[in-house]
Amino acid sequence: QSVLTQPPSASGTPGQRVTISCSGSSSNIGINNMNWYQQLPGSAPKLLIYSNHQRHSGVPDRISGTSGSLAISGLRAEDEAVYYCAAWDDSLNGWVFGGGTKLTVL
Amino acid sequence: QVQLLQSGAEVKKPGASVKVSCKVSGYTFSSHGITWVRQAPGQGLEWMGWISTYNGNTNYAQKFQGRVTMTTDTSTNTAYMELRSLRSDDTAVYYCARGMWGYVPYSVSDYWGQGTLVTLSS
Numbered sequence: 001q002s003v004l005t006q007p008p009s010a011s012g013t014p015g016q017r018v019t020i021s022c023s024g025s026s027s028n029i030g031i032n033n034m035n036w037y038q039q040l041p042g043s044a045p046k047l048l049i050y051s052n053h054q055r056h057s058g059v060p061d062r063i064s065g066t067s068g069s070l071a072i073s074g075l076r077a078e079d080e081a082v083y084y085c086a087a088w089d090d091s092l093n094g095w096v097f098g099g100g101t102k103l104t105v106l
Numbered sequence: 107q108v109q110l111l112q113s114g115a116e117v118k119k120p121g122a123s124v125k126v127s128c129k130v131s132g133y134t135f136s137s138h139g140i141t142w143v144r145q146a147p148g149q150g151l152e153w154m155g156w157i158s159t160y161n162g163n164t165n166y167a168q169k170f171q172g173r174v175t176m177t178t179d180t181s182t183n184t185a186y187m188e189l190r191s192l193r194s195d196d197t198a199v200y201y202c203a204r205g206m207w208g209y210v211p212y213s214v215s216d217y218w219g220q221g222t223l224v225t226l227s228s
Binding site: 002032033035037044045046047050051056084086088092093094095096097098099100 | 141143150151152153155165167168201206211212214215216217218219220221
C-alpha cells in the first residue's frame with residue numbers, strides 16, 4: 001500500500017495529451033513539493049519534474065508538472081513507461097512514493 | 107557527466123548480509139548526499155534511507171532501522187549500503203541516487219545508479 005495514490009494505468013494515442021494524478025496527505029504533498037520520475041522497462045528511474053513544476057535537465061517542455069499531476073503533451077511511443085510521484089513526508093521523516101502509473105501509447 | 111556505478115548482482119541465503127557499492131564520478135562526492143531506494147520484482151519504489159557524504163550523518167527508514175547500515179568512503183568516492191538478516195522479501199533491485207541539493211535527506215534524487223539485483227535463495 002503506497003502512501004501516495006496514483007491511478008495504476010493511463011493511455012493515449014500519439015499526439016494526445018495525458019495527465020497522471022497523484023494524491024497524498026497533509027504530511028507529504030500537502031506541505032512539500034511533488035516530484036515525478038519516469039521508469040522505462042529494465043531501467044532505473046529518471047527524474048522528470050522536481051519542486052512541483054521544474055523540469056530536470058534535458059526534459060522536453062511537452063512534459064510539465066502542476067500541483068498534483070503530471071502532464072505529457074504530444075504523446076510519443078517512447079513515452080510508454082511507468083511514472084512515479086514522490087514527496088518528502090514530514091511525519092515519516094522520509095521519502096514516499098506513489099504506486100506507479102503505467103502509461104500505454106496506443 | 108554525473109555517473110553512479112553500482113556493484114553487480116548478488117545471490118544470498120536467508121539470514122546472510124549483503125553490501126552494495128555505489129561509485130560516483132562527474133561531480134564532487136562530498137557535495138551531494140546519497141539516497142538508497144529498492145524495488146521488489148514488479149513492485150514500486152521504496153525509500154530505505156540517506157547518508158550525508160559530507161559528515162556521514164544518516165537517516166534510515168523506520169522499517170530498516172537496526173538492519174541497514176549506510177557508509178561512505180570519500181577516498182574512493184563510493185557509498186555503501188549493507189543490509190543484514192536477509193529474508194525472502196528482500197529480493198529486489200537496490201538503487202543509489204544522488205541528492206540534488208547538498209546536505210539534507212529531503213533533497214530530491216536527480217541521478218540514479220543502474221541498480222543492483224539482490225536475490226534471496228535457499
